[in-house]
Amino acid sequence: MTGLSIHFNRRLKNSWYVKIIHGSERRELNIPHRLEDAPEPIKRALIEWATLPKHRRPELKRALRQRRRKLEELIRSVIDEQFPLPGRPEKTPFQKWPTGGCRYDLKEVFSSLNSHYFGNRLVSLLRWGTGATKTSYERTRKDAAGNPYHCITIAGVYNHPSVPRFAIESIMYHEMLHIHIPPRKEYGRTVMHGPDFRRLERAFPHYGAWRQWEKEQLCPLHTAVRRQRKKPFLQRLRNPEQGI
Ligand SMILES: [Zn+2]
Incomplete structure (x- = not known):
């Protein structure tokens, strides 16, 4: 050389x-x-x-x-x-899905809980799960610039006119708690619902009623939402208030 x-x-x-x-x-x-x-x-x-x-x-x-x-x-x-690069200012992630459902707007539910219980500190993308999905979840992802952002998905079965307000609030509160208390590693396992999480969850005023409601209503609701989706599009529009 x-x-x-x-x-x-x-x-x-x-x-x-x-x-x-x-x-x-x-x-x-x-x-x-x-x-x-x-x-x-x-x-x-x-x-x-x-x-x-x-x-x-x-x-x-x-x-x-x-x-x-x-x-x-x-x-x-x-x-x-x-020599870290100067960080970019945190941006509110871009909400690309509509948040309005057949009865509740996820954005409105999230905002009211955010101001009541979290001092308006939480920021998250919100979306409805597709079809008659029964699982809701919160995921933390990174945008192209490497900044983390949260995304809450609310199970599709909750997008039905018969769902009471306390149920949609409770499920949203549960997913918001995941942002408030992030998962942690303990003995190589990821702890999502640790004692601190459960304590705050049980402190939510509608917790008991919601658990009971889920136990009794989730399965019939699942069937109802699936049936509703099978109906022709126009019929679904004409009978939006049909109960389960
Ligand atoms: Zn959870």
């Missing part, structure tokens, strides 16, 4: 690359401009990474690959820890 030149590139954020100048032994290492004052070991690691030789023999190739990976891990960890 006759030479390595280093370029501090203003357009690079947290990646780096090496350009091998064709027909010569020269290489050009491009690193983010903000790493100009990086600690000495990282500069050395970057230089070693850029000047790793090429080998044809498989055992040497494997060793080199491992070394390259080790260097990349080291460089990446320093960049992440000591």
